[in-house]
Amino acid sequence: xxxxxxxxxxGQTGLYGADRVSKAHIRVxxxxxxxxxxxxxxxxxxxxxxxxxxxxxxxxxxxxLQNALFDVGADLATRSGTPYAKNVSRIDEQDVxxxxxxxxxxxxxxxxxxxxIHPAGTLxxxxxxxxxxxxxRAEREVIRLLHxxxxxxxxxxxxxxxxxxxxxxxxxxxQVAGLQEEEWxxxxxx
Amino acid sequence: xxxxxxxxxxGQTGLYGADRVSKAHIRVxxxxxxxxxxxxxxxxxxxxxxxxxxxxxxxxxxxxLQNALFDVGADLATRSGTPYAKNVSRIDEQDVxxxxxxxxxxxxxxxxxxxxIHPAGTLxxxxxxxxxxxxxRAEREVIRLLHxxxxxxxxxxxxxxxxxxxxxxxxxxxQVAGLQEEEWxxxxxx
Amino acid sequence: xxxxxxxxxxGQTGLYGADRVSKAHIRVxxxxxxxxxxxxxxxxxxxxxxxxxxxxxxxxxxxxLQNALFDVGADLATRSGTPYAKNVSRIDEQDVxxxxxxxxxxxxxxxxxxxxIHPAGTLxxxxxxxxxxxxxRAEREVIRLLHxxxxxxxxxxxxxxxxxxxxxxxxxxxQVAGLQEEEWxxxxxx
Ligand code: B12
Ligand code: B12
Ligand code: B12
Ligand SMILES: C[C@H]1O[C@@H](n2cnc3c(N)ncnc32)[C@H](O)[C@@H]1O
Ligand SMILES: C[C@H]1O[C@@H](n2cnc3c(N)ncnc32)[C@H](O)[C@@H]1O
Ligand SMILES: C[C@H]1O[C@@H](n2cnc3c(N)ncnc32)[C@H](O)[C@@H]1O
Ligand SMILES: [Mg+2]
Ligand SMILES: [Mg+2]
Ligand SMILES: [Mg+2]
Numbered sequence: 095x096x097x098x099x100x101x102x103x104x105g106q107t108g109l110y111g112a113d114r115v116s117k118a119h120i121r122v123x124x125x126x127x128x129x130x131x132x133x134x135x136x137x138x139x140x141x142x143x144x145x146x147x148x149x150x151x152x153x154x155x156x157x158x159l160q161n162a163l164f165d166v167g168a169d170l171a172t173r174s175g176t177p178y179a180k181n182v183s184r185i186d187e188q189d190v191x192x193x194x195x196x197x198x199x200x201x202x203x204x205x206x207x208x209x210x211i212h213p214a215g216t217l218x219x220x221x222x223x224x225x226x227x228x229x230x231r232a233e234r235e236v237i238r239l240l241h242x243x244x245x246x247x248x249x250x251x252x253x254x255x256x257x258x259x260x261x262x263x264x265x266x267x268x269q270v271a272g273l274q275e276e277e278w279x280x281x282x283x284x
Numbered sequence: 285x286x287x288x289x290x291x292x293x294x295g296q297t298g299l300y301g302a303d304r305v306s307k308a309h310i311r312v313x314x315x316x317x318x319x320x321x322x323x324x325x326x327x328x329x330x331x332x333x334x335x336x337x338x339x340x341x342x343x344x345x346x347x348x349l350q351n352a353l354f355d356v357g358a359d360l361a362t363r364s365g366t367p368y369a370k371n372v373s374r375i376d377e378q379d380v381x382x383x384x385x386x387x388x389x390x391x392x393x394x395x396x397x398x399x400x401i402h403p404a405g406t407l408x409x410x411x412x413x414x415x416x417x418x419x420x421r422a423e424r425e426v427i428r429l430l431h432x433x434x435x436x437x438x439x440x441x442x443x444x445x446x447x448x449x450x451x452x453x454x455x456x457x458x459q460v461a462g463l464q465e466e467e468w469x470x471x472x473x474x
Numbered sequence: 475x476x477x478x479x480x481x482x483x484x485g486q487t488g489l490y491g492a493d494r495v496s497k498a499h500i501r502v503x504x505x506x507x508x509x510x511x512x513x514x515x516x517x518x519x520x521x522x523x524x525x526x527x528x529x530x531x532x533x534x535x536x537x538x539l540q541n542a543l544f545d546v547g548a549d550l551a552t553r554s555g556t557p558y559a560k561n562v563s564r565i566d567e568q569d570v571x572x573x574x575x576x577x578x579x580x581x582x583x584x585x586x587x588x589x590x591i592h593p594a595g596t597l598x599x600x601x602x603x604x605x606x607x608x609x610x611r612a613e614r615e616v617i618r619l620l621h622x623x624x625x626x627x628x629x630x631x632x633x634x635x636x637x638x639x640x641x642x643x644x645x646x647x648x649q650v651a652g653l654q655e656e657e658w659x660x661x662x663x664x
Contacts, residue, residue, distance in 0.1 A: 133414040
């Protein structure tokens with residue numbers, strides 16, 4: 095089977111199950127953005143792997159996240175009540191609780207935030223900040239989807255926590271590297 | 285001539301030819317996203333160039349792609365029937381066929397896919413996956429443009445194949461580096 | 475205070491001041507995209523810091539830019555006339571002039587452009603081009619906001635100049651590294 099099936103050349107594509115929709119449909123935008131997020135996470139992992147001192151726990155947690163983002167993608171790609179819906183494991187409160195515990199673990203090692211910090215530092219930290227911002231874009235697209243048709247609201251909550259997790263991970267990555275955080279120096283005060 | 289011409293400060297900008305439109309116009313969104321894609325391809329090229337074992341054929345193919353993405357940008361920036369349209373070489377079936385041959389060449393070296401693979405691996409592979417996801421975003425914007433006004437439908441098909449090409453290239457980059465692909469471990473199975 | 479406050483789990487969020495809006499609101503899209511831009515700038519800084527010959531002036535200018543992008547974010551997050559508006563320093567003509575002087579400084583060291591150049595080269599240059607394209611996306615979102623409700627028009631102008639600045643910086647980064655620029659070879663001429 096070739097990668098390019100040409101079935102989408104008219105601008106329509108298939109969801110998981112029988113439905114066909116425009117590739118411009120907000121549902122496709124939502125899981126397409128989650129795919130972009132997954133790729134941004136992969137770039138952060140690659141930077142961690144090539145750093146002076148790769149952080150093994152971070153790699154494992156990001157691998158977990160990459161798997162989970164495919165669960166998120168499958169959830170978004172599958173309308174409830176359609177034939178294949180039974181194959182899909184929906185994102186639920188337990189997934190959210192799992193990621194909150196992970197946030198707490200990363201956040202506990204770094205000082206409380208008093209001000210915005212520059213999304214910068216090591217390559218791993220900076221790439222995690224990029225992923226964080228893409229996670230927030232994905233959350234916004236999911237909210238647009240929820241405004242338009244039925245979908246799983248836990249996916250929005252989950253993506254929100256993913257962005258908090260990536261923030262906490264970025265701070266941890268800089269701390270492990272011994273880098274000082276730069277705080278926002280508001281205009282007028284610089 | 286200064287870089288900043290200030291002619292766009294009112295929020296309108298020029299297409300190629302005489303027309304002026306809002307910078308929020310879907311046509312500008314479409315070629316602006318192709319510009320973002322071209323930049324993502326450039327980052328992947330830079331990573332390849334700095335890797336332990338730069339892949340010369342990959343660099344040449346990505347250079348081809350960067351040129352082609354400017355052809356795509358010019359195509360999108362030029363409404364048919366306007367004065368400068370005759371200067372522009374439109375994307376056509378031959379361009380699509382050319383890129384399909386390239387996909388086949390990269391795909392042939394790697395095992396068939398049975399499951400989604402993590403967009404990860406070497407820095408080059410991970411950056412190619414980011415570009416892949418941006419190509420898909422660009423495809424979606426072009427479809428929105430096609431829903432709204434006349435444009436070249438081959439551009440959508442071309443961008444679709446670009447995302448398949450970048451996928452095949454990412455897999456090849458990991459294979460050359462001797463990296464094992466990670467497959468999606470579906471929830472409930474982890 | 476935990477990172478995740480759960481107050482946004484219903485899909486609404488707070489602006490700076492009392493107003494609550496949908497996270498899908500164009501105002502949130504605008505400052506969310508500026509956050510993505512700030513992160514892209516952070517990645518370029520990280521690449522510069524890890525290059526063979528880090529460019530100290532570039533790092534300082536990008537640090538300035540990261541601060542300024544938080545000023546931009548605060549400006550966008552704060553509706554005029556709301557209770558906290560008095561705390562915010564708005565982007566003004568002087569900020570624009572400041573960045574124009576910076577553009578001139580970077581542009582003066584490189585030959586005038588005669589054709590589009592590939593967004594590529596060193597890792598720093600390529601990452602600056604990615605940031606440039608994201609700045610242009612942010613500009614487009616701000617224009618959408620301006621089409622829909624009152625906001626500070628100088629923010630659009632400022633973001634426009636930011637993209638020109640990042641272009642000039644990318645060219646300078648390649649020049650310092652002794653890299654030759656690749657020009658667009660138009661279809662038909664390759
Ligand atoms: C939604 C979707 C996407 C979305 C979201 C997917 C997600 N989960 O996050 C995104 C945007 C990520 C995506 C990307 C791509 N996709 Co897609 N995608 C689909 C679609 C519509 C549904 C997939 C899905 O999520 N199913 C839900 C899950 C639960 O069901 P399932 O896939 O059957 O999963 C079961 C099996 O995978 C099995 N399983 C699990 N592990 C394993 C392991 C082995 C060894 C085996 C045998 C089985 C197995 O168990 C799972 C649960 O029951 C399918 C088409 C279709 N209608 O099925 C195309 C499809 C799979 N995609 C396709 C392609 C080409 C791609 C891309 C390469 C496109 C590109 N150029 O970027 C990428 C690849 C990304 C990657 N990293 O691998 C093609 C594959 C064609 C081919 N040659 O095989 C398909 C068939 C569409 C098509 N007709 O063109 N895709
Ligand atoms: C559409 C457009 C874009 C789009 C898409 C372009 C594409 N093809 O992908 C995108 C978003 C990429 C873009 C980006 C930028 N753009 Co622009 N763009 C345009 C626009 C409107 C049309 C360009 C085009 O594609 N023309 C179609 C082609 C076929 O025509 P052409 O450009 O005349 O090409 C011919 C010549 O280039 C010639 N040629 C080819 N090779 C060579 C080589 C040499 C040596 C020579 C002499 C000629 C030559 O042959 C071509 C075919 O006939 C022009 C303004 C205009 N109306 O012309 C601005 C314009 C060229 N852009 C401009 C700017 C500033 C930029 C950016 C720097 C903005 C930024 N901050 O990011 C970047 C630069 C990107 C880069 N990598 O170099 C300015 C340049 C100002 C200046 N000082 O020269 C212009 C003039 C707009 C303006 N008035 O402000 N742009
Ligand atoms: C808009 C906004 C954003 C926007 C834009 C902000 C910008 N300026 O660019 C963006 C999208 C960037 C953003 C991102 C994040 N945000 Co936010 N954000 C806000 C919001 C709504 C307003 C912030 C703002 O810009 N205020 C305008 C400025 C002028 O006012 P100010 O913040 O009071 O600034 C004054 C003080 O900071 C003080 N100050 C300056 N420097 C210093 C230094 C010290 C030491 C002290 C004590 C004070 C101080 O002087 C400033 C001027 O008077 C607040 C909630 C709120 N309503 O206040 C949340 C808020 C601050 N954000 C929050 C969070 C969690 C985040 C993120 C971590 C989310 C994520 N997962 O990505 C990131 C962090 C980004 C980073 N790099 O640090 C939480 C923080 C919760 C907590 N535990 O403290 C808040 C409180 C919202 C909430 N209730 O959940 N945010
Ligand atoms: C930290 C601040 O970011 C804003 N906010 C909340 N969710 C998102 C999102 N998905 N994207 C962008 N901004 C968001 C709110 O204003 C919040 O208070
Ligand atoms: C692999 C799957 O990705 C979806 N799909 C097809 N085209 C796009 C695009 N441009 N962006 C996001 N998703 C897309 C379809 O559901 C397809 O089956
Ligand atoms: C260089 C060219 O890019 C287009 N242009 C101007 N502003 C933007 C933007 N924010 N995003 C994308 N394209 C833009 C115009 O067509 C301009 O002439
Ligand atoms: Mg396809
Ligand atoms: Mg301009
Ligand atoms: Mg929150």
